[in-house]
Amino acid sequence: MKEIVLSVKELTVYRESYAAVQDVSFSLESGTDTSIVGPNGGGKTTLVQAILGILPRHSGEIFILGQPLTRKGFLPSRLRQQIAYLPQNFLVDRRIPMTVDELVGLGWDRLGFQLPWANRKKRDRAVRDALARVNGSHLRTKLIGGLSGGETKRMLLAYCLVYPRRLLILDEAPAGLDIRAESEFYQLLYQLKQEQNWAILQISHDLDMVRQHCDRVLCINRTLRCQGTPEVALSPDSLSALYGTEFARYHHSH
Numbered sequence: 001m002k003e004i005v006l007s008v009k010e011l012t013v014y015r016e017s018y019a020a021v022q023d024v025s026f027s028l029e030s031g032t033d034t035s036i037v038g039p040n041g042g043g044k045t046t047l048v049q050a051i052l053g054i055l056p057r058h059s060g061e062i063f064i065l066g067q068p069l070t071r072k073g074f075l076p077s078r079l080r081q082q083i084a085y086l087p088q089n090f091l092v093d094r095r096i097p098m099t100v101d102e103l104v105g106l107g108w109d110r111l112g113f114q115l116p117w118a119n120r121k122k123r124d125r126a127v128r129d130a131l132a133r134v135n136g137s138h139l140r141t142k143l144i145g146g147l148s149g150g151e152t153k154r155m156l157l158a159y160c161l162v163y164p165r166r167l168l169i170l171d172e173a174p175a176g177l178d179i180r181a182e183s184e185f186y187q188l189l190y191q192l193k194q195e196q197n198w199a200i201l202q203i204s205h206d207l208d209m210v211r212q213h214c215d216r217v218l219c220i221n222r223t224l225r226c227q228g229t230p231e232v233a234l235s236p237d238s239l240s241a242l243y244g245t246e247f248a249r250y251h252h253s254h
């Protein structure tokens with residue numbers, strides 16, 4: 001059964017004194033893959049960061065699995081754990097002597113107090129399975145500082161998968177993956193959506209991918225210019241309104 005996983009109502013978010021996202025409303029159902037598209041600086045990342053509670057909102061409301069996200073970005077930990085986020089760039093000090101399985105295991109750990117030895121076997125199995133799903137079993141004992149860009153992506157995806165989630169948010173996730181890894185990546189997203197009923201929200205500039213893989217599209221340029229199926233939201237008229245006439249003509253003529 002479909003369920004509303006995320007609901008955003010009349011959301012406005014400021015970057016300094018500028019409303020980077022203004023009056024945006026939409027909702028996401030479980031078992032669906034939705035893409036956010038729009039020009040550079042259009043507010044896509046700002047929108048996602050507000051949903052994650054990283055950026056404060058100026059006005060509007062955000063509900064995750066029916067629970068409101070507070071103005072300060074607080075969500076009960078049992079709900080926060082249902083959300084996974086794969087950022088565009090992995091910004092940590094890579095000199096930290098941490099192995100891949102240690103990092104992926106952090107995604108499994110419950111937020112809040114727990115005994116370090118509790119559920120050890122279950123945790124180890126979950127880490128192994130998550131790495132296997134992203135074809136990253138061979139990376140298990142590697143230090144995170146020694147990974148290539150594509151391997152880092154796989155590790156982060158395993159971090160997202162290691163625990164059953166309800167909402168997966170991706171910021172240009174396949175960037176840095178080779179052709180085969182990218183295809184496997186979308187296959188995996190499809191499985192998570194179909195078999196696990198996850199709702200997926202992904203920022204993308206790859207309109208061909210969006211047409212091929214996504215069920216719905218949100219066209220953002222500060223405000224929500226259009227939303228609907230890829231056929232509707234990526235029609236020549238919608239693309240002209242979003243990116244300008246020249247782009248729409250070019251994109252449809254090849």
Ligand SMILES: Nc1ncnc2c1ncn2[C@@H]1O[C@H](COP(=O)(O)OP(=O)(O)OP(=O)(O)O)[C@@H](O)[C@H]1O
Nearest residue numbers: 015016018020038039040041042043044045046047
């Ligand atoms: N840290 C920041 N401080 C101030 N303004 C910012 C900051 N980050 C982004 N902005 C501004 O907010 C607006 C929206 O930026 P945002 O990064 O959300 O757009 P985007 O659609 O994700 O862009 P891109 O496609 O280039 O990644 C832009 O005008 C940008 O200059």
